Amino acid sequence: MNTLAMILAIIFFVAGIAGSVLPVLPGAVLIWLGMLVYGYLTKFATLGLVFYIGQALAVLLVYLTDYLAGAWGVKRYGGSRSAIYGSVIGTVLGLVLLGPAGIIFGPFVGAVAGELLNKKTLDTAVRSGIGTMVGLLSGSLLKLAIEIIMIIWFFWAVYH
Template sequence: MEILLWMIVVALFVISIAGVFMPVLPDTLLLWGGFLLYQFAIAEPGAGLPASFWWGMAVLSVLIFGADILMSMYFVKKYGGSKWSSLGAIAGVILGIMIFPPFGIIIFPFLIVFAIEMFFQNQPADRALKAGLGSLVAFFSSAVMKVAVQIIMIIWFFIAI
């Protein structure tokens, strides 16, 4: 039985990393599922993961949740987008996840940023396109960051046990 539980823990970790690229999968929640499964089904009573592990995972989870939003704001602005475009990129990430996962998280921020720059900020098409591309760079940058943080979390888990 313990081998089956360990296989489920490892599967949850692998699927969580896939969830970075497929937003319909709740990546961080899958990681936590693996941690909790170990804590309550595999670990000996009273010998589970230390409190420092749980606090660290909480901080890193907040970082993962904020990655898409923070990266969208940063890269849209870096690529010449306005404050309104940065806010539009955040709205695009949220709408993209809800309306058209998994591709919406890439398409919606781009289209919203492009439209804001082109039609509301009266920027030329090339500058609006550049700001829109900033939203694409943001998605890929946040994906790399999220995978790195998840790998750190998984390594920390195995060190902690």
């Protein structure tokens, strides 16, 4: 049963890491669910309540980081709330219209459109779009780092 539990956990981990790049997958949640499935199948022999609470807090940190990194990027490059709202709308529309490529182009176009609708100059709007991309990429790297730490903690807890 432990082998099956580990295989299932690893499948969830791989899907979760993919979710760091593909926002249609809830990456950190999938990683946490993989740990929960492992715990259930092994009758929680090696992973306790403190571990799961700590991992749940890490999941919250991932989502907080994602939001704050995007907002930081927009603000750092002189963008306004209109750019932030535009980038969120652009992300959703980009994913719907362009699929995975929409995660790259959608936030940028949305931030630029938000700033232009807010009567900003094209130069300012493009700078906000670039800030959105910088924030998105930094957030993705931070999310990935946190998720890798979550997985390392899991293996340490199971095998230590």
